[in-house]
Amino acid sequence: MKTTDVRKRKILDSLKNGLIVSCQVYPDEPFYTEDMAVQMAKAAKWAGAVGIRANSPEDIAQIKAAVDLPIIGLNKEWHEDSDVFITPTLEGAKKIWEAGADIIALDCTAQRTHQGTIAWDLIKTVKKEIPEAIIFADISNYEEAKRAIENGADIVAPTLYGYTKETFHIEGPDFREFARMCRDFANDAFVMMEGHIYTPEDAMKCLYLGAHAVVVGGAITRPHLIAKRYVDLLGGYQNFWREGEFKKHEKGK
Secondary structure, three states: OOOOOHHHHHHHHHOOOEEEEEOOOOOOOOOOOOOHHHHHHHHHHHHOOOEEEEEOHHHHHHHHHHOOOOEEEEOEOOEOOEOOOEOOOHHHHHHHHHHOOOEEEEEOOOOEOOOOOEHHHHHHHHHHHOOOOEEEEEOOOHHHHHHHHHOOOOEEEOOOOOOOOOOOOOOOOOHHHHHHHHHHHOOOOEEOEEOOOOOHHHHHHHHHHOOOEEEEOHHHHOHHHHHHHHHHHHOOOOOOHHHHHHOOOOOOO
């Protein structure tokens, strides 16, 4: 069942039918500056976004001080022995919560973490240790969404569809599978769309299919990847433009 907590419902209801902008930037990217994530968040609010998704305690704290919108926080950690990088530990979850995140995003796939656990098992631990937090489950398929909800996730979204070994070759959203999630899980969790949404028309399609809200990141905020997508197409797909999305970035500030 969806949460009945009044405070949590107020935040979740404020996101309904809206755009959440993922504002992330890394030191090894060509347009990096220390306040770039904050400027992205300000621009998103100016445009009418209802929420922000941000990475790292530092960026979350700065955005929280500058923009009055709910923040979906995550803490990316890359390890050579695991493909799980979105808040893979309880310690990371605590850091972003203390920084001011209203919602904690976790990798909730069936992949193994650096610590040897299944990613979706962290949900129960975080809910126990930080019961006030709203949990946003980043999944890659229907079964992972189902398991995440059973473990207590408040929100599920196919953020990692196209980023796991099984879905690495995917470049576009699976609208049919997303519609199935909306249909089957609408009474149990808030189903949002995130991943591979490159146009306003596709975002609107997701709302029509049942999305509570839509999260868009790189298609709005990362100009080098936007330009690379055009170059790749104009060059006859000689290069794979999404390689930049899979990069294990240098650690933040």
